[in-house]
Amino acid sequence: MPILNIALIEGRSNEQKEALISEVTDACVRALGVKPETVRILLQDIATQDFGVAGESVRVKRERQA
Amino acid sequence: MPILNIALIEGRSNEQKEALISEVTDACVRALGVKPETVRILLQDIATQDFGVAGESVRVKRERQA
Amino acid sequence: MPILNIALIEGRSNEQKEALISEVTDACVRALGVKPETVRILLQDIATQDFGVAGESVRVKRERQA
Amino acid sequence: MPILNIALIEGRSNEQKEALISEVTDACVRALGVKPETVRILLQDIATQDFGVAGESVRVKRERQA
Amino acid sequence: MPILNIALIEGRSNEQKEALISEVTDACVRALGVKPETVRILLQDIATQDFGVAGESVRVKRERQA
Amino acid sequence: MPILNIALIEGRSNEQKEALISEVTDACVRALGVKPETVRILLQDIATQDFGVAGESVRVKRERQA
Numbered sequence: 133m134p135i136l137n138i139a140l141i142e143g144r145s146n147e148q149k150e151a152l153i154s155e156v157t158d159a160c161v162r163a164l165g166v167k168p169e170t171v172r173i174l175l176q177d178i179a180t181q182d183f184g185v186a187g188e189s190v191r192v193k194r195e196r197q198a
Numbered sequence: 199m200p201i202l203n204i205a206l207i208e209g210r211s212n213e214q215k216e217a218l219i220s221e222v223t224d225a226c227v228r229a230l231g232v233k234p235e236t237v238r239i240l241l242q243d244i245a246t247q248d249f250g251v252a253g254e255s256v257r258v259k260r261e262r263q264a
Numbered sequence: 265m266p267i268l269n270i271a272l273i274e275g276r277s278n279e280q281k282e283a284l285i286s287e288v289t290d291a292c293v294r295a296l297g298v299k300p301e302t303v304r305i306l307l308q309d310i311a312t313q314d315f316g317v318a319g320e321s322v323r324v325k326r327e328r329q330a
Numbered sequence: 331m332p333i334l335n336i337a338l339i340e341g342r343s344n345e346q347k348e349a350l351i352s353e354v355t356d357a358c359v360r361a362l363g364v365k366p367e368t369v370r371i372l373l374q375d376i377a378t379q380d381f382g383v384a385g386e387s388v389r390v391k392r393e394r395q396a
Numbered sequence: 397m398p399i400l401n402i403a404l405i406e407g408r409s410n411e412q413k414e415a416l417i418s419e420v421t422d423a424c425v426r427a428l429g430v431k432p433e434t435v436r437i438l439l440q441d442i443a444t445q446d447f448g449v450a451g452e453s454v455r456v457k458r459e460r461q462a
Numbered sequence: 463m464p465i466l467n468i469a470l471i472e473g474r475s476n477e478q479k480e481a482l483i484s485e486v487t488d489a490c491v492r493a494l495g496v497k498p499e500t501v502r503i504l505l506q507d508i509a510t511q512d513f514g515v516a517g518e519s520v521r522v523k524r525e526r527q528a
Contacts, residue, residue: 152361153250159353173250184417184437218295219448225287239448285382305382316483316503351514371514416493423485
């Protein structure tokens, strides 16, 4: 009964999210031998100002690189 | 000093959330013998496209069943 | 389909954990009107050196107060 | 830069965990078009007394079914 | 390679969030001796109706105190 | 009332953890203007076989590099 939380930088389409849910569920089934209906996945959209890497947000990093 | 994260499919009213916070805090007090003021609860609204069960999102499942 | 993570300072007995799972599930059922079998709860034991409040760990706080 | 937390009932071998990390990373690469080195995964072993479904722990459920 | 999730009551400005990411990353570097580029931080804005303390939400607490 | 979860690869001493709790709390106080006693931090030790980067665990990566 795996439970997955997946944090993503915001901006993914519903189609990408659907593919992610499907592919990751299949990956759990193959690796762990669990039934697909036992796999629960929560996606979490993270805004660029809320995702920090190396001491700055992705928002600031992208503005600097623009 | 229990800390709870509760992920819910979006759409709950403030009244339901208030009841949930109150009832779950009481449950912790009864089961653990802690003081209510030490219990912290974070509610997380999950959009239907962000909640995956059995390899598809709740959004797709509901559209298919509509 | 609520999913709950509950972080607790280590040391709770299996009986207390069982009571917590039972009471918190009932609380979700009452407040949200969901079926009990849709409620999933993960308990997380936190060691006293891993729980920080007010800038120090519970381990150090307890040693100071002993 | 997806970050995944995966909660599993304890008892998986290192080989199963390695397969899970590899398969889930590939799934993220295919669904999101990200580079594998940006994917970070945290596995969390949950003891059977710490995983509650339908108001009781997996520990109690298994004992009842034994 | 520390990964931090920081839950905050909503309402912080981008400048406060940027300062938080910068200061917390520096704190990890000093305390753990890691390189800043290995530190990843996710900020999570929690609405006042979604943050419960002592059995009620911060929304209700603030209305009562207003 | 910030709540922080910090995932670390296992092996940190209690002294490093204490320094981390102290430094990160101070960082929150400086960046957000909150009182130290409102800051709660949970440290989570992640075993090397449970931390995946780029499709493999840190356990396997370290064995390969040894």
